[in-house]
Amino acid sequence: MSDLHDIRHRFPGIASGTTSTNGDDWARFDGPAGTQVVDVAIEAAAQWQRSGNNANSHGAFAAAQACDALVDRASAVMGRLLGADPAGMVFGPSTTANMMALTRAIGRGLGPDDEIVCTTLDHDSNVSPWLLLAADTGATVRMAELDPATGRLEVDAVTSLIGPSTRWVAVTGSSNAVGTIPDVEAITRAAHETGARVVVDGVHLTPHRSVDVSAVGCDVFTTSSYKWYGPHAGIMWVQPDLLDDLDAYKVRPAPDRGPGRLQYGTPSWEALAGIEAAADFLLEVGLDAIAASEAERFARLIGGLHAIDGVRVVGPQDTADRAPTLMFEVAGRTPLAVAERLAAGRIAVWDGHNYAVEAMGPLGLDAEAGAVRAGISIYTSDDDVDRLLAATADLART
Numbered sequence: 379m380s381d382l383h384d385i386r387h388r389f390p391g392i393a394s395g396t397t398s399t400n401g402d403d404w405a406r407f408d409g410p411a412g413t414q415v416v417d418v419a420i421e422a423a424a425q426w427q428r429s430g431n432n433a434n435s436h437g438a439f440a441a442a443q444a445c446d447a448l449v450d451r452a453s454a455v456m457g458r459l460l461g462a463d464p465a466g467m468v469f470g471p472s473t474t475a476n477m478m479a480l481t482r483a484i485g486r487g488l489g490p491d492d493e494i495v496c497t498t499l500d501h502d503s504n505v506s507p508w509l510l511l512a513a514d515t516g517a518t519v520r521m522a523e524l525d526p527a528t529g530r531l532e533v534d535a536v537t538s539l540i541g542p543s544t545r546w547v548a549v550t551g552s553s554n555a556v557g558t559i560p561d562v563e564a565i566t567r568a569a570h571e572t573g574a575r576v577v578v579d580g581v582h583l584t585p586h587r588s589v590d591v592s593a594v595g596c597d598v599f600t601t602s603s604y605k606w607y608g609p610h611a612g613i614m615w616v617q618p619d620l621l622d623d624l625d626a627y628k629v630r631p632a633p634d635r636g637p638g639r640l641q642y643g644t645p646s647w648e649a650l651a652g653i654e655a656a657a658d659f660l661l662e663v664g665l666d667a668i669a670a671s672e673a674e675r676f677a678r679l680i681g682g683l684h685a686i687d688g689v690r691v692v693g694p695q696d697t698a699d700r701a702p703t704l705m706f707e708v709a710g711r712t713p714l715a716v717a718e719r720l721a722a723g724r725i726a727v728w729d730g731h732n733y734a735v736e737a738m739g740p741l742g743l744d745a746e747a748g749a750v751r752a753g754i755s756i757y758t759s760d761d762d763v764d765r766l767l768a769a770t771a772d773l774a775r776t
């Protein structure tokens with residue numbers, strides 16, 4: 379059995395003690411919105427702040443040089459984690475902020491004859507920045523539709539919209555709503571054949587699958603370290619030549635080449651220290667081991683939900699090509715009411731659309747109320763799953 383759940387002791391937020399609001403008696407299925415932080419990432423951020431190295435980059439003294447060395451180390455480990463050239467690592471406050479900086483730069487080169495392909499499977503941080511860009515430039519956004527029958531985004535739903543006017547394709551690596559994983563490699567190949575560039579939103583994929591950006595071949599890949607046991611930050615890999623070519627919105631003294639072009643102001647050094655430690659942790663445990671362990675808990679969860687009368691699992695009913703995240707509804711109860719009842723039993727789930735706003739309609743859900751979302755994380759145990767199933771069965775019965 380691939381079981382990592384004794385790894386729970388590495389997460390102080392759930393491993394130790396119990397307060398009225400938090401503690402080790404909570405079953406946490408809220409990982410897709412943000413995970414608990416692993417011990418080494420907490421310690422690395424604290425240690426950085428204690429060290430005296432808090433300074434700024436490119437200075438003549440030791441602490442400033444320690445800041446530069448930290449950027450180099452964080453970029454290198456992110457390169458190993460994502461299979462990407464470390465020279466393209468842009469560190470920012472969040473993926474949404476990074477996408478706004480990217481699209482603002484891209485927009486300076488777009489006009490009314492240009493097209494962008496987005497998808498209804500995506501989180502809005504990979505849709506709205508493009509819609510805003512289109513409003514500013516006159517470019518057209520075409521939406522590739524997920525298949526309402528399967529909850530999956532087929533390759534040809536995207537590639538059929540790609541034509542000679544397509545300049546950018548923006549597609550998710552994995553849905554944060556229902557976990558499905560589109561074939562971004564095939565989509566990237568098709569886009570590149572017509573000269574279009576590709577942004578893959580890797581935020582929900584990175585904690586659950588081994589990523590190899592160089593094999594995918596995309597031009598931009600985004601991820602957020604607070605989804606994989608690290609601090610709140612966004613890391614956006616941009617193919618280094620593209621990074622230098624973009625007509626970045628930047629302050630004049632900011633570098634003319636490299637990641638500094640899209641990084642606004644001084645990065646959070648303590649976050650970089652945490653990112654380095656969290657990425658090292660993922661590499662140490664191994665994404666394949668994580669995926670195998672999570673797959674077991676996920677099969678238990680989806681199988682258990684299927685067995686409860688009055689529960690509808692939204693989207694795909696199987697576990698193939700899918701991160702361990704699902705949405706479900708309980709007949710006769712709003713998603714919020716379900717989430718509140720589960721919370722009363724110290725089980726954390728999200729309700730609503732989770733910013734996957736385009737996906738709600740095709741999945742047969744109310745645009746605002748959405749559904750209940752439960753995600754498996756590295757620390758989720760069988761006992762957590764059984765508690766969620768038992769509490770949901772109670773709700774469906776009464």
Ligand SMILES: Cc1ncc(COP(=O)(O)O)c(C=O)c1O
Binds near residue numbers: 501504554579581602
């Ligand atoms: C798939 C996906 N993309 C993007 C984001 C946005 O990330 P951030 O909060 O870092 O802007 C999220 C956050 O939930 C997400 O799940």
